[in-house]
């Protein structure tokens with residue numbers, strides 16, 4: 192696949208930023224940051240995230256990552272029995288540098304897309320976000336944050352992934368975001384949205400991600416290549432991973448000008464680098 196190194200526009204309509212000549216790894220005070228720079232002279236950032244806490248992430252995904260020296264972000268749905276049963280393994284992975292993020296206790300999403308013809312919700316969605324009050328969702332996010340703190344260990348940089356990418360509670364027209372509940376415990380959060388993140392304009396509570404499904408590496412590699420066009424940040428969101436697609440993606444990233452790091456690490460970098468911007 193050819194790499195498009197032309198200057199491009201950010202997906203959120205942000206300023207066009209040249210990634211052609213990253214000047215320095217260090218961001219000095221007073222640096223105008225006329226072009227975004229990533230650590231290690233990388234020309235794009237990539238974060239690999241894995242949702243729900245499937246056991247195969249421990250047995251297959253993490254060994255794949257570690258074989259090339261990468262660290263990923265694992266958004267644990269902590270109400271799952273099989274997540275709780277392997278808490279020690281998740282904790283060990285955390286101690287080796289992987290991020291264990293918050294994906295709530297009950298994994299509630301919006302019910303509306305799943306309402307059946309008889310007007311009822313499927314059995315696997317007993318409590319959709321439409322029925323949550325602000326207090327209920329605050330308790331839900333807090334309970335998962337507490338579980339992670341106790342079972343995985345404290346991590347002030349830990350990020351959140353909105354289950355099903357849904358950011359609102361309540362019924363229309365009274366829908367409201369539950370960002371406030373998330374912000375009480377986390378400085379950044381991931382959604383879906385299938386876009387490359389523009390580090391200049393990115394809302395850290397709306398970090399976009401591409402679906403990492405399938406067993407063809409090409410659709411996984413393509414959004415990483417897109418990020419090279421303007422020095423952006425691509426996040427992939429997997430559930431389970433498949434071979435050979437996942438190792439093929441990792442080999443591609445290893446060989447390219449990418450900074451591969453957990454969501455929390457890149458988000459903290461973006462936060463700090465933007466703070467250096469004059470004005």
Ligand SMILES: [Zn+2]
Nearest residue numbers: 242243354355
């Ligand atoms: Zn999920």
